[in-house]
Amino acid sequence: MQKKYIVRLSVEEQATLQEVIRRQKGSAMKVRRAQILLKADADGPNWTDARIVEAFECRRQTVEMLRERLVTEGFEVALNGKKKPPRPTKLDGEQEAKVIAMRLGPPPAGYANWTLKLLADRVVALEIVDSISYETVRRTLKKTASRRSRSSTG
Template sequence: MGRGRTNKIRLSAEQRQHLEALSRNGHAPVKKILHARVLIMSDEGEYGQQRWNDQQIGAALGLHRNSVARIRSSFLEQGEQAALNRKPRQTPPVPQKLDGEKQAHLIAICCSPPPDGRTRWTMKLLVDELKARSIVTQIGRETVRCTLKKTNCARGKSSVTVFPNAMRHAL
């Protein structure tokens, strides 16, 4: 994969100009600049000035020759954007503790009257209530706080709706 070059890159004048501008401006992420330099050095078209092999490109840029070959093959198979940009994640690294249904339960608890002897729901009381109702097995106060902050829910206040701004705009 890394030694002999079976797939050759031939950049057009505008592709080469775009990659050179990207590698010189200094405002792009470092990996993107590095990948652009690999593509420029791999160019064997009429605008490519020096013939570099994977070993030389890797040594010049501090990469392994297999990384150079992978970037080049990504460019040939999927195009310039795939070779320069990272692939976006399909799923988040940590799944959400509270999905839509569980958030609805949390909001319903928050809008209900607080327990006896309390004037409002605290984060600890909400966490304990979620666990007591078996909505979740384990959850932290910060997760509950962030969820309530997203919904503009005020703990313990009697309001017509959880989303007061939505009602004001609807009128």
């Protein structure tokens, strides 16, 4: 089958990929991408996709997408992957402080402890935010708990 995206690496790109592989520099995915790109180089080994799939135990689609990414988006994106945009936060620092303070205070009458759902409902009732999921409350409390444990152990 004729390949739609042909990998042609410059000498500098080949050296970069070989360095990544030799030093195991970066994540395992980055090393795997470097190995695949080197073997797919039309001016180098020029392995078939089937041979690459067999050698590196990956899917054919992985090889095809990596070829396409190299040609359309460039060497850096192909090697390092796309940067994910940061997740927007529902609570700002002041709102987080209010949630934490509420959690540290006494639970409502009839309850022995705060639950995440109870905290989420109370945060909305007090109009700290318009809406919030108990999962966001959990992440907020977990973030502060992990910071506290790190600072107390160090």
